[in-house]
Amino acid sequence: xxxxxxxxxxxxxxxxxxxxxxxxxxxxxxxxxxxxxxxxxxxxxxxxxxxxxxxxxxxxxxxxxxxxxxxxxxxxxxxxxxxxxxxxxxxxxxxxxxxxxxxxxxxxxxxxxxx
Amino acid sequence: xxxxxxxxxxxxxxxxxxxxxxxxxxxxxxxxxxxxxxxxxxxxxxxxxxxxxxxxxxxxxxxxxxxxxxxxxxxxxxxxxxxxxxxxxxxxxxxxxxxxxxxxxxxxxxx
Numbered sequence: 001x002x003x004x005x006x007x008x009x010x011x012x013x014x015x016x017x018x019x020x021x022x023x024x025x026x027x028x029x030x031x032x033x034x035x036x037x038x039x040x041x042x043x044x045x046x047x048x049x050x051x052x053x054x055x056x057x058x059x060x061x062x063x064x065x066x067x068x069x070x071x072x073x074x075x076x077x078x079x080x081x082x083x084x085x086x087x088x089x090x091x092x093x094x095x096x097x098x099x100x101x102x103x104x105x106x107x108x109x110x111x112x113x114x115x
Numbered sequence: 116x117x118x119x120x121x122x123x124x125x126x127x128x129x130x131x132x133x134x135x136x137x138x139x140x141x142x143x144x145x146x147x148x149x150x151x152x153x154x155x156x157x158x159x160x161x162x163x164x165x166x167x168x169x170x171x172x173x174x175x176x177x178x179x180x181x182x183x184x185x186x187x188x189x190x191x192x193x194x195x196x197x198x199x200x201x202x203x204x205x206x207x208x209x210x211x212x213x214x215x216x217x218x219x220x221x222x223x224x225x226x
Contacts, residue, residue, distance in 0.1 A: 032213055043119075043205055043217035044159075051213075090159070094213055100166050101147050101209035105159045 002027045004093045006106035013081045013113050021076040021109050023091030032094035033074045034103065035065055039087045047089075050074060061085070081113045117142040119218035121206050127224045134179075134193040136221050138206030141187065146208040148189040149215065150181055153203040165189060201225045 004025045013019045025031055032051050036044040048059025055067045065076045076089060089109050095102040118141040128134060140146060150162040161174045163181035171181050178197050182190045189206060206218040 034214065036217075041203075041220070041222065043121075043220045044207075046214055046216060049214055088157075100164050100172070101213045101215065102149075102161065102164065103215055107158050 002093060002095060002097070002104055004033075004091045004104060004106040006089075006091055006109045008109050009107075010110045010112065013111070015083055015113050015115050016080050019078050019081045019085070019111065019113070021089050021091075021111060023074045023076065023106060025072050025074060025091075025093050027093055027096060029096050031074075032096075033065075033067065034092040034094075035059065035063070035074075035076050036090045036092065036105075037061075037087050038090065038108075044090065047076070083113045083115055086111055086113045117146070117208060117210070117216060119206055119208060119216065121204075121218040121221050123221060124219065125222045125224075127226060128196050129226055130198055131195050134191070134196050134200070134223070136191040136204055136223070138189040138191075138218060139187055140189075140208050143187070143208060143210060145186060146210050148183065149207040149209070150189065150191050151205040151207065153205060153220075154201075159205070163191070196225045198225050 034049045035047040037047055038044045047063050048057050050057045050067045058064045063078050067074050091106040092103045120139045122137045147166050149164045151159045153159050164172050165183040179193050201224050204221045207215045209215045
């Protein structure tokens with residue numbers, strides 16, 4: 001079965017420090033991977049995706065993610081955290097058995113950046 | 116670029132009352148459309164999706180139904196709300212790129 005796992009419910013980082021939000025995946029075949037961010041009482045915003053090519057994917061708001069096939073991971077990173085990065089982050093994988101572009105979401109990681 | 120509207124933004128309804136949530140999209144044609152529910156500000160549950168007018172697929176059996184009367188309109192309904200229907204309802208669309216884009220959401224509280 002296809003799935004993504006976000007092993008950390010919460011990540012706390014000081015402003016200005018680098019941040020990493022972890023995601024691992026399990027798919028049979030080549031994965032399509034996504035990161036989304038959700039601010040309180042808002043819909044999800046698309047940050048970035050990996051389909052093929054460069055293992056380092058750059059996205060919105062200075063975020064990037066590294067695809068690692070051997071470790072089946074797709075961790076989200078940012079070199080210098082901002083207080084405004086505090087939000088709920090979701091990793092997701094395309095359901096390869098669906099013809100309707102269905103996405104399987106992780107359980108989410110709450111990122112808290114302290115001033 | 117595409118835009119997703121959801122109406123209303125918030126809703127408080129008594130148990131047993133009917134429900135109708137609307138999602139309309141602009142700037143796209145023949146998208147796939149999705150309804151999700153998010154409980155307690157955490158995980159997302161896919162409720163329904165549609166690949167075209169009148170075509171609805173249900174992911175979980177429940178008290179809700181969906182309809183797509185027009186290409187850019189997706190409606191979530193219930194005849195009688197339950198307490199467990201409370202949550203944050205999100206509409207999303209996908210085009211050929213597989214990326215899903217989300218609307219602003221509707222906060223439903225059933226009392």
